[in-house]
Amino acid sequence: MDINLKGKVAxxxxxxxxxxxxxxxxxxxxxxxxxTCARDGAGLSAQIEHWRASHGDRIAGIQADVGQAEDIDRLLAEVRNRFGGVDVLVNNAATSESGTLASLSDDQWHREFDVKLMAMIRTARAAVPLMLARGGGSIININAIFARQPDMTFYASSVVRAGCLAFTKLLAREHAAQGVRANAIGLGLVETPAWEKWHDPAQGSYEAFLKSSAEFYRVPMGRVGRMQEVGNVALFLASDAASYVTGTQLDVDGGMAAYL
Ligand SMILES: NC(=O)c1ccc[n+]([C@@H]2O[C@H](COP(=O)([O-])OP(=O)(O)OC[C@H]3O[C@@H](n4cnc5c(N)ncnc54)[C@H](OP(=O)(O)O)[C@@H]3O)[C@@H](O)[C@H]2O)c1
Known part of the structure; x- marks a missing residue:
């Protein structure tokens, strides 16, 4: 089967x-x-220019913080003005607050809710009418296996991710008959630039750090995931190949989740 997104706007x-x-x-x-969007406008512009060389006007980006309602309004206005609507929405951007009950402040909890759950709610609220006008669409919420398996090391994130999963399910049920699908991707450990700041070179090489992380979290495959292993699943969920898949969380975790 040829899985492609030709003519779609994401x-x-x-x-x-x-x-x-x-x-x-x-x-x-x-x-x-x-x-696309990011908070670092200059960094994003440089990346957009790079993509433009191969993909021309099919790529655009704006500086926006998904934790801010007015920035999400700007993002949705931009997709309407530039591309005339939207078929696929991927809620990926987020940062995580570390700490536990005693140390996490109200501000940190609010940030967790704003950049994860509220961002999903606000983008979906604005995108669904645009998708309905085009006869349907696909919403993909990048989530974590901690939504179903809360973990002390991702305390606030586990709580908020459970809400993200519940929201994904409701969104899917609400719009299934109208052709809008909504699914989550439950991540385990995936190596990204975010990991570099957690690595302490005094404790050994970056490769050894990745290996020991997979051991600490008992990942059955014995390694952390690669970004493309998430990109492939996102492509499937966005495409017509997933036409009967909605309201589910598809885990990309090397077997890490222990729940049934
Ligand atoms: N990597 C993992 O092991 C893992 C595991 C479970 C879940 N996840 C989830 O996967 C998603 C991606 O994580 P990642 O590891 O790829 O992170 P990353 O390497 O830090 O990349 C995050 C991206 O999102 C942007 N971003 C962050 N906060 C933003 C905000 N408030 N508004 C707009 N853009 C924002 C960043 O650009 P700027 O800094 O310029 O804003 C960057 O482009 C996140 O939702 C994360 O919670 C990751």
Whole structure:
């Protein structure tokens, strides 16, 4: 089967680096037009220029913080003005707050909710009417296996990711009959630039750090994931090949989730 996104318009949040960058690249190669965003406007512009050389006007990006309602309004206005609507929405951009009950402040909890759950709610609220006007669409919420298997080392994230999964399910049920599908991708550990800041060179090489992380979290495959392994699943969920898949979380975790 030829899986492609020819003629489709996608929003992928957080395309400057990491998984969002990989999904943007994968969608461009599959024929989609993509609007992305990031907080670092200069860094994003440099990346957009790079993509323009191969993909021309099919790629665009704006500086936007998905934790801010007015920035999401700008993002959706941009996709309407530039591409005339949207068929695929990938909610990927996020940062995580570390800490536990005693140390996490109200501000940190609010940031977790804003950049993860509220960003999904706000983008979907604006994108669904545009998708309905085009006869359907696909919403992909990048989530984590901690939504179903809360972990002390991702305390706030586990709580918020459970809400993201519940929201994905409701969104799917609400719009299934109208052709809008909504699914989550449950990530385990995936190597991205975000990991570099957690590595302490005094403790050994980066490769040894990745290996020991996979051991610490008991990943059955014995390694962390690669970004393209997420990009491939996002492409499947975005495409017509997943036409009967909605309301589910597809885990990309090397077997890490222990739940049934
Ligand atoms: N990597 C993993 O092991 C893992 C595991 C579970 C879940 N996840 C989830 O996967 C997603 C991607 O993670 P990643 O590892 O690829 O992270 P990353 O390497 O830090 O990349 C994050 C991307 O999102 C952008 N971004 C971050 N916060 C943003 C905001 N508030 N508004 C707009 N753009 C924002 C960043 O650009 P700027 O800095 O310029 O804004 C960057 O382009 C996140 O939702 C993360 O929680 C990752």
């Amino acid at each position: 929003i992928v949040t957080g395309g400057r680096q990491g998984i969002g960058h990989c999904i943007t690249q994968t969608f461009l190669e599959a024929g989609a037009s993509v609007l």
